[in-house]
Amino acid sequence: MTTTAGEAGVGRSDDVRDKRIVPRRNWGEWILAALLMLGVGGFALLVASSPNVAWSAIGEYLFDPTIIEGIKLTLLFTVLAMVISIVAGVVIAMMRLSSNPVLSGFASVYIWFFRGTPLLVQIIFWFNIQLFIPSIDIGPIHLETNTLISAFTAALLALSLNETAYMAEIVRGGLLAVDKGQSEAATALGYTPFQTLTRVVLPQALRVIIPPVGNQTISMLKTTSLVSVVAAQDLLTRVQNIYAKNFLIIELLLVASIWYLVMTTVASLVQGWIERRLGQSESEPPRLWRAFRRLSAAMGSKG
Amino acid sequence: MSAMPTPASTPEPSRSKAAGPMVEAIGVRKSFGAVEVLSGIDMTILPREVVCLLGPSGSGKSTLLRCINHLEKLSGGRILVDGELIGYRERGDRLHELGSAELARQRRDIGMVFQRFNLFPHLDVVGNITQAPMLIKGESRAEATRRAHELLEIVDLAGKANAYPHQLSGGQQQRVAIARALAMRPKLMLFDEPTSALDPELVGEVLAVMKRLALEGMTMLVVTHEMGFAREVADRVIFMDRGVVVEQGTAADVIARPRHDRTKAFLKRVL
Numbered sequence: 001m002t003t004t005a006g007e008a009g010v011g012r013s014d015d016v017r018d019k020r021i022v023p024r025r026n027w028g029e030w031i032l033a034a035l036l037m038l039g040v041g042g043f044a045l046l047v048a049s050s051p052n053v054a055w056s057a058i059g060e061y062l063f064d065p066t067i068i069e070g071i072k073l074t075l076l077f078t079v080l081a082m083v084i085s086i087v088a089g090v091v092i093a094m095m096r097l098s099s100n101p102v103l104s105g106f107a108s109v110y111i112w113f114f115r116g117t118p119l120l121v122q123i124i125f126w127f128n129i130q131l132f133i134p135s136i137d138i139g140p141i142h143l144e145t146n147t148l149i150s151a152f153t154a155a156l157l158a159l160s161l162n163e164t165a166y167m168a169e170i171v172r173g174g175l176l177a178v179d180k181g182q183s184e185a186a187t188a189l190g191y192t193p194f195q196t197l198t199r200v201v202l203p204q205a206l207r208v209i210i211p212p213v214g215n216q217t218i219s220m221l222k223t224t225s226l227v228s229v230v231a232a233q234d235l236l237t238r239v240q241n242i243y244a245k246n247f248l249i250i251e252l253l254l255v256a257s258i259w260y261l262v263m264t265t266v267a268s269l270v271q272g273w274i275e276r277r278l279g280q281s282e283s284e285p286p287r288l289w290r291a292f293r294r295l296s297a298a299m300g301s302k303g
Numbered sequence: 304m305s306a307m308p309t310p311a312s313t314p315e316p317s318r319s320k321a322a323g324p325m326v327e328a329i330g331v332r333k334s335f336g337a338v339e340v341l342s343g344i345d346m347t348i349l350p351r352e353v354v355c356l357l358g359p360s361g362s363g364k365s366t367l368l369r370c371i372n373h374l375e376k377l378s379g380g381r382i383l384v385d386g387e388l389i390g391y392r393e394r395g396d397r398l399h400e401l402g403s404a405e406l407a408r409q410r411r412d413i414g415m416v417f418q419r420f421n422l423f424p425h426l427d428v429v430g431n432i433t434q435a436p437m438l439i440k441g442e443s444r445a446e447a448t449r450r451a452h453e454l455l456e457i458v459d460l461a462g463k464a465n466a467y468p469h470q471l472s473g474g475q476q477q478r479v480a481i482a483r484a485l486a487m488r489p490k491l492m493l494f495d496e497p498t499s500a501l502d503p504e505l506v507g508e509v510l511a512v513m514k515r516l517a518l519e520g521m522t523m524l525v526v527t528h529e530m531g532f533a534r535e536v537a538d539r540v541i542f543m544d545r546g547v548v549v550e551q552g553t554a555a556d557v558i559a560r561p562r563h564d565r566t567k568a569f570l571k572r573v574l
């Protein structure tokens with residue numbers, strides 16, 4: 001760096017560079033931080049020294065086979081609900097954007113209803129569906145709704161239908177973010193509407209869609225715990241079953257919390273990795289898309 | 304643009320089935336809601352002809368172009384390209400709109416170049432040019448790529464095969480867009496103000512490519528405000544205003560000796 005001679009600067013730049021820089025301390029913040037540590041430390045001490053918590057039980061149950069089975073089911077619920085809701089979300093989003101008033105109306109009502117009612121209510125509803133549809137008869141086929149809708153299907157149905165509503169809005173946002181000229185150019189070249197969607201519009205919409213889908217997935221890992229109300233054998237259901245017998249409520253809830261934290265932390269790390277691979281800059285769709293294709297190619301070759 | 308490399312191979316001249324006109328518009332009408340934008344357009348374009356469409360902004364030029372490849376539905380009249388009714392099937396005294404697969408098939412043969420290029424930003428230059436032939440015509444990747452490199456030479460962008468659209472200037476993007484359209488081997492090319500979004504110093508390179516295309520016998524309908532191009536390249540000029548054809552003739556006639564007041568007023572503004 002050569003000194004470009006401003007009158008004051010000539011010959012003094014070296015002295016200036018040598019001086020140590022002392023950042024200003026913000027004492028108010030430090031006092032607050034000390035108080036915070038004191039408070040948190042005190043609470044931790046209180047919990048740790050409580051005679052009512054059997055700490056050894058945590059270690060005992062952390063890798064209990066029942067708990068591990070519960071984790072597997074929680075992961076299964078999350079993956080299935082996300083996959084179903086992404087596919088269904090694309091469909092509902094397209095219906096919402098359709099010029100046909102019946103289709104777009106249906107999509108609007110769907111989104112309105114499933115976002116507007118509590119998921120907990122929806123889960124209980126599907127579990128009790130046999131109350132007003134006791135059986136399904138199609139010609140000679142007779143199916144007891146009870147056997148058709150197990151706790152598992154009721155839970156998965158509720159999670160997927162509910163998540164689809166959120167996913168539809170995310171996908172719609174992504175589709176709308178793609179310039180109209182893109183689908184016009186594809187149409188003019190002779191792409192069918194399906195080819196236009198899958199080859200031109202969706203690839204570009206992904207850049208907008210992927211980050212919120214990551215957030216939804218992380219959220220879904222925890223939301224699945226709601227299905228414990230119908231005893232769908234997820235992690236929380238297992239934990240509840242165990243503490244119903246031995247009354248180690250806090251200990252087992254801590255076990256569940258540890259596992260939920262592990263799962264959400266891993267999911268966050270994966271999300272961070274994917275988003276870094278997709279490129280930090282929103283303004284560079286090409287690099288983003290190339291990275292995504294590399295990514296999916298890499299995942300494809302593993303499978 | 305003086306010394307352009309001689310292309311390895313030129314785009315095939317348009318092959319037309321019928322001996323008749325390439326484009327025939329008969330009483331074409333188009334309304335958006337209550338507003339009539341095209342009020343009965345009659346127009347004929349012969350094979351290998353280059354026609355420039357002039358007219359003030361809002362006169363319906365883009366709409367007419369978009370009707371020719373059925374990006375817009377007609378409100379009345381009909382359009383035939385190479386003898387085939389576009390967008391509809393005639394049954395008795397009714398015109399039934401075609402399904403999306405049929406429409407896509409008709410559009411394959413009609414190339415279109417947009418004012419704002421509309422290249423696919425997630426694909427590189429070769430990807431932009433090869434996707435349609437591979438996807439729609441089932442060409443092999445090798446064949447489509449070979450053809451893409453040929454076309455890039457024609458539009459003078461041989462070195463940019465693996466660039467992404469955002470790495471190119473407007474003029475370069477528009478030339479890729481032309482190559483992308485040519486890759487489908489269209490029998491007709493529609494240009495909607497292809498140089499209007501370009502910085503003035505980049506207009507020439509795009510017009511040069513279009514001129515070469517014209518010389519090689521491509522049938523072209525060009526909406527443009529470039530009077531120099533119209534004079535030099537167009538076989539015929541059509542002047543439109545408020546949804547009707549006001550006058551048409553050779554470029555020399557219409558531009559140098561306009562007969563109608565509206566044409567005169569328009570030319571005074573653009574020349």
Ligand SMILES: Nc1ncnc2c1ncn2[C@@H]1O[C@H](COP(=O)(O)OP(=O)(O)O)[C@@H](O)[C@H]1O
Pocket residue numbers: 335340358359360361362363364365366367
């Ligand atoms: N999709 C549309 N909906 C409503 N009006 C439109 C639409 N497209 C074009 N128009 C109107 O049609 C008229 C002609 O437009 P256009 O064909 O783009 O003219 P030009 O290309 O000659 O400038 C304009 O008044 C424009 O506002």
Ligand SMILES: [Mg+2]
Pocket residue numbers: 364365366495496
């Ligand atoms: Mg226009």
